[in-house]
Each structure stands twice: as structure tokens, then as C-alpha cells.
Amino acid sequence: MARFIFVTGGVVSSLGKGLAGAALASLLQARGYKVRMRKLDPYINVDPGTMNPFEHGECYVTDDGAETDLDLGHYERFTGVPSKQSDNVTTGRIYQTVIRKERRGDYLGATVQVIPHITNAIKEFATADLEDEDFVLVEIGGTVGDIESLPFLEAIRQLGNELGKDAIFMHLTLVPYIAAAGELKTKPTQHSVKELQSIGIQPDILLCRSEHPIPAGQRAKIGQFCNVPEKAVIQALDVRTIYEVPLSYHDEGLDEAVLSAFGIEDAPKPDLSRWLDIRDRVINPEGEVNIAVVGKYIALQDAYKSLTESIVHGGIANRVKVNINWIESEEFEKDDSKLNELLGSAHAILVPGGFGERGAEGKIKAARYARENRIPYFGICYGMQMAVIEGCRHVAGIEGAGTSEFGSSDPNVVGLMTEWTRGNETETRSEDGDLGGTMRLGAYPCHLLEGTKVREVYGEELIQERHRHRYEVNVEYRAPLEEVGYKFSGMSPDGELPEIVEIPDHPWFIGVQFHPELKSKPFDPHPLFSSFVKAAMEQSRLV
Structure with missing residues (x-):
């Protein structure tokens, strides 16, 4: 039976529970254990699919x-274990x-209440769909004391009792440094634990985030109170790169403390060689390149979390700082002169995914700048679609080319497909359907x-990549674009959906309909x- 580690947070939000849990899971993996990670989110949205990236x-x-x-991106990047639908619930x-159960009559007319019905549903989720995992780490979103997280905390309290010695609680807190007093303060941690x-x-384990080392005396005081x-x-101190966190936590004894809390005395020694190699590659690069990311959610860089890390992974692969x-x-869109000012020093340009009309023309201009100035260009999802529109307008001579996402263009070279096949089923979507049900989601073959170029990059003929989009490039525009030098180098198995577009006569110009950043890992x-970062390295020698 799997052992459960429940991860909670206190004092303030954004302490990094997900990162802490992922680092712990990677340490347990390094000892040969099989792990799985899950997230319980207290917000009322059914899932984050319709939530604003700024939010x-x-x-x-x-x-x-x-x-x-x-x-869940952190979980995958640190453990390499693919997440599933059953690993996140709100x-x-x-x-x-x-x-839905109550409407069907499943409760036989009973009064449906938070306890036991909601808490039972949470417990069922936390313990369902497991295989032969040794440890299951369950992160509870939010901060202890938030009213919305109470049912989740009650559920894991009950699970702790039911699982007995097969469950422990790890609490992440903050030990702030008060500059005026010149002291670290333990009181917020004490109050957070008291609330719990x-x-x-x-809690069995306290993971204390701090900007300064916590003296042994203060750690003893925290433990006592x-x-x-x-x-x-x-103590969980700040480190130079997030990929140093597993090594830092191991040095502080986190994995030993967790195994001790479970009464495990004969655990294998950890093999941390891959994390040592990753840290060395990040901290001791042999060069650096500049990559411009032209997006529309720049104000909150968490909107591009996987993208940021994937670019870093490209740097790790080539041993350069990005x-x-x-x-x-x-x-x-405001000023064309900004193109040269902001992109002139870039060794490569990346246009990521997005939704809606705002900023689209700016992305189209970025794609044109990269094409005309022979700067490596990587268009992801929306970034591919904007590159196709740019090519239609300025290379193929199709004036007015646009996308139906912004209303009626003449013509729509990107449009909403009404149906597509997944497995043995045909899925249908419409303009007026629920937003959460109108997208092509998940892994599809290409x-x-x-x-x-992409065949050379991947080194194989059939790939599986993850999608998240409503609109597709219209395959009818394949011929006019290929006549002027573009190549539709990746297609869906039925040949109807363009997945990858490239320009062969360009140092590196690739647009993909999927999101490759969702499958990148520091060790893979x-x-x-x-390849994109390598192209940027080549460009840096030309500039």
C-alpha cells in the first residue's frame, strides 16, 4: 500500500509548496521509490481551463x-512521471x-452535507487511480486559515487517522527576517502550526522558508513550540536555481526526516548524479544567448511557467545561459521602430500561445521581423498561426488573410474546425458551446x-505532443504557402490538420500547433x- 505525504502551507501564499513537494518526490525517486503527485485546489472553478492567465x-x-x-508542471519536470486527469481536483x-450524485438520487434522499459527503468525495479522489506507488504526495492549495480550504484539510485529517502510520503531514511555513530588529522571527510559524x-x-515535518540561515537554537525553539x-x-533557503532545490533539501536532511517519520530505517542511498549534473550546467555555463519572447501575458510570467523552464532546459542541453x-x-502595434529597438539584439525570437485579438498584430510583426532578418523563430500554437497569417499576407500575396477567432477575415486562413477524431470517437465543437468543451486538448499524433528540419530535430517519423487550442490552420492554404517556400512538415495522421510549418531556406523558422513546453524536463x-537554443548560439556568432 502506498504511503501518503500531505503537503500544506501557512503564513503566506507563494512559498513554493508545489516546488517543495516536487523536490521531495525527486529525492524519494533518487532512492529507488516509485512516486505520484496530486494537487487539491480550493477554488470553485471546475478547472483552470477558462481562467485568465493574469489571474x-x-x-x-x-x-x-x-x-x-x-x-503539475513542476511535478512532471522534477519526477518525469506523466500527470493525469486524476491528479488534480478543485x-x-x-x-x-x-x-450530480444527489440529483441522480444516489444518496437515497439523505441530507447532503460537507461532512461526510464532500469530504468523502475528496478522500476518494486522493486515494483513487493508484497503481503500485510507494509514495503519494498530495499538495493542498491555498494557505491554512483560508475558509475555502477547510473541507480539504478536514478530509486529509480524516485520511491521516484512517491510514495511521502510512500518512504524514509536511507543513511549509515562512520564517521572516525583520531588518529593523536584525532578527529571524519564528512566531508566524508557531501561529500557522497552531491554526493547523x-x-x-x-505536522510531522516543518519546512521553513527563509532568506537567512536559521540558527540551531531557533530551530529547536520552533520544534518545541x-x-x-x-x-x-x-530550513529551506533560497538557491541559485530551482533545480538546486532537491540537492539543498537533501543536504538539510528533508528526505531522511520524511523516511524517519514513516519509520523506514533501511532506505537505499540516493543517486543524485543527474541533479548534480544539472546544477553544474546551470551554474557553470560556457556562453550565453539572448532570446526575445513576444507575448501578451508578460505582466504575470507564471502565465509562461512551462515555457520559461523549457527555454532553460534548452540552455542546459547546450550548456549555455539563456x-x-x-x-x-x-x-x-504602437510603434514599428520598436521592432528593431527590442528585437535587434535578440539571437532568437519566440512567440508563444495565447487567445484573443489583443496583441495579435504585434505577434505577426515579430514573425515578419524574424523571417526577413533571418533570425531563428519559434512559433508555438498561436505563434504558429500568426506566422502562417504573416506568410499568407506578405509572401503568398493573400491580402486580408486572418483568423475567424477575431471575427470575419477575408480569407480566414485559420478557423474553428467543427469536429476532429480522437481514438475511435469524433468530437464536435461549436462557436456557442461552453469554452471548456471547445478545445483540442491532450496528446495527439503527428x-x-x-x-x-523537424524530422532531423526529432529523429523519428511519428511523435505525440500535447495540444490546447480551438482554432486550426486551414489545410487549403498549404499549397499557396509551399509554392513560396514554406513547408508543412508535420501533419495529423489523416493529413487534414497542419501541425508544423517551417521555412527550409531560413536558419531556423518553425511553427508548431502543439505545446512542446509541456513535455520538457531538465534531465530530458x-x-x-x-535545437532552438543551439540555433540562437549560431546566430550569436553572426551578430
Whole structure:
């Protein structure tokens, strides 16, 4: 039976519970254990699929088409274990499930209440769809004391009792440094643990975030006041790169403390060689390149979390430091001179995914600048569509080319497909359907044409990549674009959906309909990002 580690947070939000859990999971993996990670989110949205990126950050998509919290991206990047629909649930989905059961009469007329019906649904989710995992780490979103997280905390309290010695609680807190007093303060941690204890949960491990080392005396004080063994009070200091976190936590004894809390005395020694190699590559690069990312959610870079990390992975693969210059695409719509000013020093240009008309013309101008100035260009999803529109307008001579996403263009070279096939089923979507049900989501196959750049990059003919979009490039415009030098180098198996467009007579110009950033890992960088950064390195020698 799997052992459960429940991860909670206190004092303030954004302490990094997801990162801490992912780092711990990677340490357990390094000892030979099989792990799985899950996230319980207290918000009422059914999933993050319809949430504004400025509000919530990135929406992470799994192979099976689930739109999930961005922390699942951390889980995959640190462990390499593919996340599933069953690894993320929200208050909205829990209540939706329970209310549907009540409407069907499943509760036989009983009064449906938070306890036991909601908490039972949460417990069922947390323990369902497991295989032969040794450890399951379950992160509870939000901060202890938030009213919306109470049902989740009650559920894991009950699970702690039911699982007995097969469950522990790890609490992440903040030990702030008060500059005026010149002291670290333990009181916020004490109050946070007291709040947790009032719910009936006694933490077994305290992971204390701090900007300064926590003296042994203060760790002993925290342990004494919080009823936690001193060796289980672990300091979590800031590090140079997030990929140093597993090594830092191991040095502080986190994995030892967790195994001790479970009573495991004979655990294998960890093999941390890959994390040592990654840290060395990040901290000791052999050069650097500048990559401009032209987006529309630049104000909140969490909206591009997986993208940022994938670019870093490309740097790891090539042992270079990547300087990312974030550029708001609307800048180019206001003033064309900004193109040379902001993109002139870039060794490569990347246009990421997005939705809606705002900033689209700026992205089109960025694609044109990269094409005309022979700067490596990487268009992802929306970035591919804008590159296709740009090519139609300025190379193929199709004036007015646009997308039906912005209303009626003449012609629409990008449009809403009414149906597509997945497995043995045909799925249908319409303009007036629920937003959450109108997208092509999850992993789909793509055939790569022989003799193309992407075939060379991937080194194989059939790939599987994750999608998240409503609109497709219209295959009818393949011929006019290929006549002027473009190549539709990746297609869906039926040949109807363009997946990849490239310009062979260009140093590196590739647009993809999918999101390769969702599958990149520091120890297994995505081949497109590795190749893109390598192209930027070549460009840096030309500039």
C-alpha cells in the first residue's frame, strides 16, 4: 500500500509548496521509490481551463487532456512521471460530482452535507487511480486559515487517522527576517502550526522558508513550540536555481526526516548524479544567448511557467545561459521602430500561445521581423498561426488573410474546425458551446515528413505532443504557402490538420500547433527547445 505525504502551507501564499513537494518526490525517486503527485485546489472553478492567465498563471495540460494547475508542471519536470486527469481536483469539480450524485438520487434522499459527503468525495479522489506507488504526495492549495480550504484539510485529517502510520503531514511555513530588529522571527510559524492543530492536524515535518540561515537554537525553539522533533524542522533557503532545490533539501536532511517519520530505517542511498549534473550546467555555463519572447501575458510570467523552464532546459542541453527578454506584443502595434529597438539584439525570437485579438498584430510583426532578418523563430500554437497569417499576407500575396477567432477575415486562413477524431470517437465543437468543451486538448499524433528540419530535430517519423487550442490552420492554404517556400512538415495522421510549418531556406523558422513546453524536463530537454537554443548560439556568432 502506498504511503501518503500531505503537503500544506501557512503564513503566506507563494512559498513554493508545489516546488517543495516536487523536490521531495525527486529525492524519494533518487532512492529507488516509485512516486505520484496530486494537487487539491480550493477554488470553485471546475478547472483552470477558462481562467485568465493574469489571474491564475499557466494552465498545464496532461496527455489525457486535463486542464490543470501549473504545479503539475513542476511535478512532471522534477519526477518525469506523466500527470493525469486524476491528479488534480478543485472545489468546483468536487461539488459538481456530489451534486450530480444527489440529483441522480444516489444518496437515497439523505441530507447532503460537507461532512461526510464532500469530504468523502475528496478522500476518494486522493486515494483513487493508484497503481503500485510507494509514495503519494498530495499538495493542498491555498494557505491554512483560508475558509475555502477547510473541507480539504478536514478530509486529509480524516485520511491521516484512517491510514495511521502510512500518512504524514509536511507543513511549509515562512520564517521572516525583520531588518529593523536584525532578527529571524519564528512566531508566524508557531501561529500557522497552531491554526493547523486547531483543525486536528499535527505536522510531522516543518519546512521553513527563509532568506537567512536559521540558527540551531531557533530551530529547536520552533520544534518545541510546534510539537515537532528538532531534526524534522528543516530550513529551506533560497538557491541559485530551482533545480538546486532537491540537492539543498537533501543536504538539510528533508528526505531522511520524511523516511524517519514513516519509520523506514533501511532506505537505499540516493543517486543524485543527474541533479548534480544539472546544477553544474546551470551554474557553470560556457556562453550565453539572448532570446526575445513576444507575448501578451508578460505582466504575470507564471502565465509562461512551462515555457520559461523549457527555454532553460534548452540552455542546459547546450550548456549555455539563456537571457530571456520579455516583450509585450502590443508594443509593436504602437510603434514599428520598436521592432528593431527590442528585437535587434535578440539571437532568437519566440512567440508563444495565447487567445484573443489583443496583441495579435504585434505577434505577426515579430514573425515578419524574424523571417526577413533571418533570425531563428519559434512559433508555438498561436505563434504558429500568426506566422502562417504573416506568410499568407506578405509572401503568398493573400491580402486580408486572418483568423475567424477575431471575427470575419477575408480569407480566414485559420478557423474553428467543427469536429476532429480522437481514438475511435469524433468530437464536435461549436462557436456557442461552453469554452471548456471547445478545445483540442491532450496528446495527439503527428507525422513528420522526411527531409524536413523537424524530422532531423526529432529523429523519428511519428511523435505525440500535447495540444490546447480551438482554432486550426486551414489545410487549403498549404499549397499557396509551399509554392513560396514554406513547408508543412508535420501533419495529423489523416493529413487534414497542419501541425508544423517551417521555412527550409531560413536558419531556423518553425511553427508548431502543439505545446512542446509541456513535455520538457531538465534531465530530458525537449528536442525543439534544444535545437532552438543551439540555433540562437549560431546566430550569436553572426551578430
